[in-house]
Amino acid sequence: MRTRVAVGLALLSLALIAPAQGAGLRQRARNRLAEVPQLLVRAIQAQPTLRYTGTYTTEFRQGAKQIRHQEYITRDGAWYRIDFPNDSQFAGQVIIENNDVRLHYHPIPNEIMQQPPRHGEAWEKVANLAGNRRLRLTIDNGEVVAGLRTDQLVVADFDGNVTQRLFIEPGSGVIMKRLLFDKIGTQIGFFEFNQIDLNPHLDPSSFQIKRKNAKVITPKTQLERLSKRRGFMFWYLPPGSGFALEGANPRNFAGVEGLVQTYVNGTNRLWIYVLKSPVDSGRLRNGAGKNLHVHSFDSMGETIVLMGNVDDRTLSRFASMMTSGTSPAHG
Amino acid sequence: MWYLVTWRREHKMKSSEFSKFEQLDDQLNTPSQLQVSQFVKAMPEDTLSMAWRSSLNEKLIEASNQKRRKQKLAWILRPAMGLGLAFALAIFVVFQPMGSHTVMPDRGLEAAILTDHHNSVLQNEVSTAGLNANEVVSEANPEEPEDGIWNDADVQGL
Numbered sequence: 001m002r003t004r005v006a007v008g009l010a011l012l013s014l015a016l017i018a019p020a021q022g023a024g025l026r027q028r029a030r031n032r033l034a035e036v037p038q039l040l041v042r043a044i045q046a047q048p049t050l051r052y053t054g055t056y057t058t059e060f061r062q063g064a065k066q067i068r069h070q071e072y073i074t075r076d077g078a079w080y081r082i083d084f085p086n087d088s089q090f091a092g093q094v095i096i097e098n099n100d101v102r103l104h105y106h107p108i109p110n111e112i113m114q115q116p117p118r119h120g121e122a123w124e125k126v127a128n129l130a131g132n133r134r135l136r137l138t139i140d141n142g143e144v145v146a147g148l149r150t151d152q153l154v155v156a157d158f159d160g161n162v163t164q165r166l167f168i169e170p171g172s173g174v175i176m177k178r179l180l181f182d183k184i185g186t187q188i189g190f191f192e193f194n195q196i197d198l199n200p201h202l203d204p205s206s207f208q209i210k211r212k213n214a215k216v217i218t219p220k221t222q223l224e225r226l227s228k229r230r231g232f233m234f235w236y237l238p239p240g241s242g243f244a245l246e247g248a249n250p251r252n253f254a255g256v257e258g259l260v261q262t263y264v265n266g267t268n269r270l271w272i273y274v275l276k277s278p279v280d281s282g283r284l285r286n287g288a289g290k291n292l293h294v295h296s297f298d299s300m301g302e303t304i305v306l307m308g309n310v311d312d313r314t315l316s317r318f319a320s321m322m323t324s325g326t327s328p329a330h331g
Numbered sequence: 332m333w334y335l336v337t338w339r340r341e342h343k344m345k346s347s348e349f350s351k352f353e354q355l356d357d358q359l360n361t362p363s364q365l366q367v368s369q370f371v372k373a374m375p376e377d378t379l380s381m382a383w384r385s386s387l388n389e390k391l392i393e394a395s396n397q398k399r400r401k402q403k404l405a406w407i408l409r410p411a412m413g414l415g416l417a418f419a420l421a422i423f424v425v426f427q428p429m430g431s432h433t434v435m436p437d438r439g440l441e442a443a444i445l446t447d448h449h450n451s452v453l454q455n456e457v458s459t460a461g462l463n464a465n466e467v468v469s470e471a472n473p474e475e476p477e478d479g480i481w482n483d484a485d486v487q488g489l
Contacts, residue, residue: 060454060464071461080460090462097460119460126456180453188450189457189464249465253443260447260465269455271448279444280435287445307448 036130037139039151039168044127046173051076054146054196061188074200079207080119096207105209112209112216116244121267126166126175129155136160142167145176146193161185172198223248223261227274232259233300235274241318243270270308270318278303295319 052075059068069088074081082095092107097117104113129135135155142150150167157163162185167177174196180189220236226248227234237243243263251258256277263270281296284305288294295315296305304322306315358364454464 058457058461060457060467061450062464067464067467069462069467073461082461095460095462102460117460118455118458118463122456122459178457180457182449182453189454191457247463247465251447253447254439256438256440258444260451262451262465269452271451273444275440277440278435279441280437283435283437283441284444287441292448305444307444 035137037137037153039139039153039170040126040130040137040166042170042173043153043166043168043175044130044173047123047126049077050172050174051200051202052172052174052196052198053200053202054193056191056193059190061186070194074202074206076202076207078119081206094209096209098207103209105211105214110211110214112211112214113222114216114218115246116264118246118264121264121269124267129164134158135163140165143177145169146196148176148196150176169198174198219245219247223259226250226259230257230259232274232276233302235259235261235272235302235304235322237261237263237270237272237318237322241321243268243318268309270306270310272322273303273305273307275303275305276301279305 053073055070055072057068057070059066061067069090070085072083072085074083078099080095080097082097084090084093094105096103096105097119099117099120102115102117104115105111106113129137134157136158138154138156140152140154142152144150145167148169151170153164153166153168154162155164155166161181161183163181165177165179166175168174169176174193176196177192178190179187182188223236223245224234226232230250237245241263243265246262246264248259248261251260253273253275256275258276259274261272261274263272278298279296281294284294284296288307291309292307293310293312293315294305294307295312295318296303297319298304304319306318306322308315310318451464458464
């Protein structure tokens with residue numbers, strides 16, 4: 001009886017402590033919000049209603065290459081239209097995106113690729129900067145970007161390693177320029193407005209693609225074509241998983257041919273690597289760290305690696321859903 | 332005597348053995364034996380003392396207390412053992428050696444995959460609604476359909 005009383009008292013004390021802990025967490029969250037620079041708060045608050053037209057340059061680093069191109073943007077809140085200059089290798093392509101769908105028109109095959117939208121994920125990551133206690137957010141001198149004065153938000157880890165620099169126009173909250181760095185400080189991503197109109201006249205028809213005889217295809221079709229052309233089995237994670245295929249791309253990893261598939265579920269992302277050589281799963285797990293989960297299996301001479309911020313059990317379940325890989329020629 | 336006769340018949344007892352039984356019967360019916368029997372019957376019936384009963388009760392209560400103490404101990408030890416077992420199992424599952432895992436020479440493949448993944452995560456933030464890094468470098472953009480770049484409408488329009 002005494003023991004039961006002791007257990008009861010322990011449970012009671014836990015019940016009393018839990019709300020206090022909750023209150024502590026709420027207080028810490030309030031403190032964190034108080035630490036967030038107003039510049040970032042302004043940028044986050046402005047995102048859903050921003051309206052502008054403009055031209056910007058983006059740059060990605062792929063291996064040793066820096067790949068730069070220009071895009072024209074027309075934006076009305078969650079509606080986006082992207083075009084490309086006439087001298088661009090992407091000339092004629094048009095992207096229309098809203099909160100429900102992304103339509104990417106390719107003029108040469110006269111096809112419209114229907115994909116899940118992706119802008120929400122990017123803006124959510126900006127918003128997450130405010131809540132991430134492992135980051136230090138500071139304000140530094142900005143630059144004049146596309147004729148507008150900006151303030152600079154510097155994002156660094158607690159050791160002072162800068163991971164991002166955002167140049168924000170304080171009046172509108174538009175992110176005019178953004179630089180992203182890898183773990184050793186190499187710039188791996190960049191965009192900067194060259195010209196912007198914050199009070200544009202927008203025609204609703206700008207956000208439509210009307211092209212007769214254009215064939216609407218899905219990323220699954222693209223994956224089938226790519227798998228066949230590159231001599232891979234057709235590995236595909238069905239929508240029953242909750243994740244939708246966004247796209248597939250060929251890659252060469254240290255001399256090994258591979259296909260990278262990216263899947264999205266809201267703001268969650270999953271990567272599937274199909275490789276023509278086995279991987280050392282232990283080495284991959286060790287390198288992935290705590291937050292990134294990895295599951296791999298070998299089948300029919302190919303190695304499939306699933307990677308993402310979903311738990312091991314879910315990855316294992318997804319792997320079992322994928323095991324019906326068949327050649328696209330027959331599938 | 333009749334039952335002995337019947338019993339003997341059924342069991343085909345030898346005559347010498349049967350005579351032994353007859354002798355015993357006779358001995359029990361002797362006056363001296365009957366007198367002893369009457370004497371025993373006349374003895375007063377013995378009653379159990381209160382002291383003995385009390386000591387028996389104490390022993391029973393002691394035994395019962397011991398059993399209860401053992402039950403209480405089991406009430407604590409069993410969940411503790413269960414938790415300990417579950418914890419040991421969890422430790423084993425988490426830190427179990429990879430049975431089928433074979434160490435391969437490091438060709439840089441795993442590092443290349445992880446770098447690609449890391450860059451992909453960051454670069455998606457830059458592109459927002461525009462082309463992402465994959466689309467910019469990929470042969471999949473623009474993607475040629477299997478039946479060529481011309482569709483029926485294009486051919487008819489020539």
